Amino acid sequence: MLENIRKDIERLVAAYEAEKELRKNLEDKLRHCNEEIETCRKQIAELNRLTDNLKLKNAFLGVSGDDQARSRIERMIKDIDRCISLMEK
Numbered sequence: 001m002l003e004n005i006r007k008d009i010e011r012l013v014a015a016y017e018a019e020k021e022l023r024k025n026l027e028d029k030l031r032h033c034n035e036e037i038e039t040c041r042k043q044i045a046e047l048n049r050l051t052d053n054l055k056l057k058n059a060f061l062g063v064s065g066d067d068q069a070r071s072r073i074e075r076m077i078k079d080i081d082r083c084i085s086l087m088e089k
Contacts, residue, residue, distance in 0.1 A: 056073070060073070
């Protein structure tokens with residue numbers, strides 16, 4: 001009977017160690033995935049910034065495409081002209 005209890009305890013300890021190792025592996029994998037997600041988020045933000053810059057550049061060069069960007073630029077130019085005229089008064 002004592003031998004059976006000893007074997008059960010050994011199996012429990014072995015199962016605990018296996019689960020402990022599995023948990024450590026999963027935590028490492030989660031950490032790696034979170035780092036990869038953060039890298040992808042930064043890359044997306046950079047690509048969005050580059051896209052916005054290209055839209056603005058194309059609007060200034062007169063390349064057809066994004067009429068919304070062109071209208072925003074025209075509004076900004078009008079605001080700047082209005083500010084300049086107010087400063088001259």
